[in-house]
Amino acid sequence: MYLGAFLAPAAVLLVAKGDGGQIAEAADVAPVAAPAPEAVPAPAQPCCVEVVAAPGVPTAHLTAEAPAEEASSVELVSASRWRVVSRTLPAGVAPERGLQVRTILAARSISAIFPEINEIGGVRSDALRWHPNGLALDVMIPNNSSAEGIALGNAIVAYVLQNADRFGIQDAIWRGVYYTPNGARSGGYGHYDHVHITTTGGGYPTGNELYFR
Template sequence: MLAAPAAMVIAAGADVHREAEPVAAPAPVPPPLPDAPDYKLEVVASGPAAGPADLKVAPGQMASVSNWRVADRAVRQALPVGVASERGLQVKTILVARSVSAVFPEIRQIGGVRADALRWHPDGLAVDVMIPNPSSAEGIALGNQIVAYVIKNAERFGMQDAIWRGVYYTPNGPRGSGNGHFDHVHITTTGGGYPTGSETYFR
């Protein structure tokens, strides 16, 4: 069987000739894209309860992501356990202790739950950040920096108050004096409840 000439198509049963449509030239190949940065992303719940997303759906269904957002893990780093014993601490107090440990590596001791006449330490609502050489210029400066850091992050930490070198601090600044605490920074939080063990604390 012979093929028809490329320039024409002969209709079966008719004596009509027409020219074939020109073949379009192949589209130019775009240049390769530059390598994208290697971002490490995770999907976390939006709103106050953040954690890894569970996007399991039934076969044939699509997952709705309206209540999820993508978090850049390169920016939002998980905090490792710090120098404080976390036994009996509430979640906001753990967040403060881990954050202080990460930001101020010169801190070697943070006290947490202990017996006390007031409920803050026994209930896991407070930590004591022990300052090395607390009466030295360096020690005083370090304590001041920790208080400033906690006040700056007061909302995230659920900060209720801090006490350092006789001064009582609230999220709005200093209030009153004569409160002791010359060798450590006392930090009280609103707690946030006791951990379940599934929490991830972010810097």
């Protein structure tokens, strides 16, 4: 068996001027500090299925490949006890119709890592192409003006930024700050009630994709 640690990454957001967000009075908002990306091995690809890999689960979990006859992976629970769990990501709260594969991967991963999120917007009409083309998500933050809500939005930005390569993150926006994998800049970007995330898409799904943790 091969053991691989899967980390629960932290993330960043995306900017699109045509995307509506609440504009707060304060313009100076400290950017979220994004940790350096960590290499996460891609899961093995099953036969005859296009696989879209997803980020790891929290660091407390270790995963290992199951025997060939098993379809699930094996999670190490203790030094002497194992249990079989699925590595595939189920659909989350985001409507996936019209989303491209990397956007779906980001949405499912956010739902899995942040169960507090109960609404993620996807395809909608907009002056810019990101939402209409399935390239953008609006992760709605509960109690967005509270300390807890702000911390949750910050954590989501950090998570997507740390997984920028895996999710194909182009940018993200949260509380007046525009984030990219190369840095952030503050001022006038709105998005105080949700984290806006833009991906590079990766094409529309064919129906044969599997999305992995």
